[in-house]
Amino acid sequence: MLSQLNSPPLYLICGLIILFVAIVCVIFLVRAYRAGKKAGMDPAVLKRAIVSSASFSILPSVGILLGVIALSGSLGTPWPWLRLSVIGALHYETQVAEAAAEQVGIGRLSGSTMTPEAFVTIALLMSICIMWGMVLSVLFNKSYLKKIRRRGRDEKKNAGREGFGDMAITAMFTGLVSVYLGSYIGGFVSGRGHLTFEGDFTPVLVCLVSAAVMAFFTWLSAKKGMKWLEGFSIAGSMLIGMLSAMVF
Amino acid sequence: MKEQEAFLERYETNTHRIGRICTIVTLVLLVGAPFLIGRVLGARPDMTAVLRGYLAVGLVWTVSSVAEFLIYTPMLGAGGGYLAFITGNLINMKIPCAMNARDIAGTKAGTTENDIVSTLSIATSSLVTIGVLAAGVLLMVPLQPVLTSPTLAPAFDNVVPALFGAFGYQYYRKNPKLAAFPLLLMSILFICVPSLTSQTSVLILPAGAITIGLAYRMYVKAQRRKGGL
Structure with a gap:
């Protein structure tokens, strides 16, 4: 079963989704950098924020890679690679995958007891359980931020004092x-x-x-x-x- | 000046538009991927098991997602918010990373400048993770024995404590009076109920609310002294 879960088509499907998200990140990065410059922010500060974020992220990323290695024994490599590159969280994936394995009736999460049906069921459950942050973002990010900003502005206006935000x-x-x-x-x-x-x-x-x-x-x-x-x-x-x- | 304001307003409107489109496409791809993989493997998801599993474990994560959305969106702003929820690993990476970038840039929450910095930070952080994971997957065979060696295991088991130790210093020194109470309260709570260690994410919301309440009291007092209230 593991050889099927590590087959080229699965790498291709997961790799393309990761590539899409990487492109999204580049779009946001370039837009934000240009907007920062246009807003009069010091490019040196913007660059320092980028360099610091990059250096900061290396070690936790290696920790996340360990999560991919840990899950690859039961779910193959492509799926954990996708989950932990995009949307997933290190502490979440193992927990949900284990619980999902119980629900599909294979007991513990293991490559030896995995079946194609169990795998796709576990994969779907992992996706559904963690998608709500994205759903809420689509529905409420704009209105929620607007409300918070309005409140901050009102605070400042009311007494000419520094906001609490x-x-x-x-x-x-x-x-x-x-x-x-x-x-x-x-x-x-x-x-x-x-x-x-x-x-x-x-x-x-x-x-x-x-x-x-x-x-x-x-x-x-x-x-x-x-x-x-x-x-x-x-x-x-x-x-x-x-x-x-x-x-x- | 007016031109700049108009530009920033346009930037924000477009960020919401692009953020929503990208999030919806990512959602479709992520939920659709198991079905596509199922076609390759010749299997279909067992929807009854999915429903059972969702009721068993998913509901907790749904509640946690709502809390995460309410807490982290104001910290991250528009662009950073959309990206962070698409790319995940919020507590152990994206949030501290964005807070660090914000400290370096010296931006204030709720401003477009802060949105810009947190977007830069989260996009960079996500690209680094994608790069490290892609390299790790490519080099899985030679890397696996090194990364999973017993010598390195204690180091990688303690990524999060190392992260919060550094941030603890940075944030506690800003306002030790404010930090002392939640730290004491949480320590006592975990000492009395050690089993709560598996529920740390659930406690973030009440701990945050208590600290915000304390901060508000301090803020009101300070404003009174200044004569602002």
Whole structure:
């Protein structure tokens, strides 16, 4: 079965869809860059945002590639390649694929028990479960953003004061980061029984190392005039944080 | 100046138009692909199993998608929003990437400049992922033993902690007072109910709402001091 799932027609179907999405990305990238220049934004800042995003994305992308490798044993390579290049999320794909395998009656997700019918059913279920963000974007992105912007403008107009919108986004992201950091602390303290402090310490350590390296990069960038470091500081901190997991 | 405003307005209108068209085409391709693959393999999806599976696992993800849409769209703006939902991997990559680019460019949420920067960021990030995955798939045979080696395993198991460690520093130093409460609250919650670690994405919305509430209190106080309120 795996040879069928790794056959050239499947590579062609999945590869063409990925190519389409890559073209969409290029269109958005070029449009945004041109618009930024026309809006009077400094091209050097735009370039720094691009370089920083590219350097930042390499390591998580390798992590995602591991997801493709992990799923390729049961679903072949082309389908996980498509799912994780487009729309999919690393934590989502395995979970849904496993649950879908149960529903189609092959038990655990495995290449040896996979049938063509089970595969296409799993593939369809994976697509349907995660498509709602796209559906909502098509239906409500425009009106939702319009509403939020109007509210921000009203706030400013009412008292001539600085809007709350920007602070709200920073607060939302701070909340998001807190959930993850809290989960690592909780995992260490109570992961193997309440308050035993015997859970996995590695994520906490990685966070600390990564934060310390980030602090160092920030200092270099702010105090030593190494502004160019900004574009690589997150990627560099992540790399050293990840390496610390191998050392300890 | 007026010409520039008119241009930006046109840019935004077109972004919505292009974003919608591209999203609809991608949706059709993604949902259609299993049927096309089925034709190649000589099989059809079992629709009863799809429905059963959707009710079993899909509903949770649907609710999560609604939350993601409500939370992330204002962060990303128009172009970034459409692209991020097409290309996926939001929490572990696109959102932090866009926030980082926004910090570097110094743009404010809700502005067209911010939309432009987050679009640049997400498009670049997606292209890098597509490139890395394409290279990885091409080189799967020689790369697989290296990437899945036990030596490298702890490093790749900790991509997300490394990411949030770096971002934690960056965001907590901006406003330590604001960060302390949600961090403490979440730590206590996970210490008391460790099984919640498998539900982290569900907790993002309440944690975000609490932090926004706190931020609003601080904001109102600061404005009062300035005499703005």
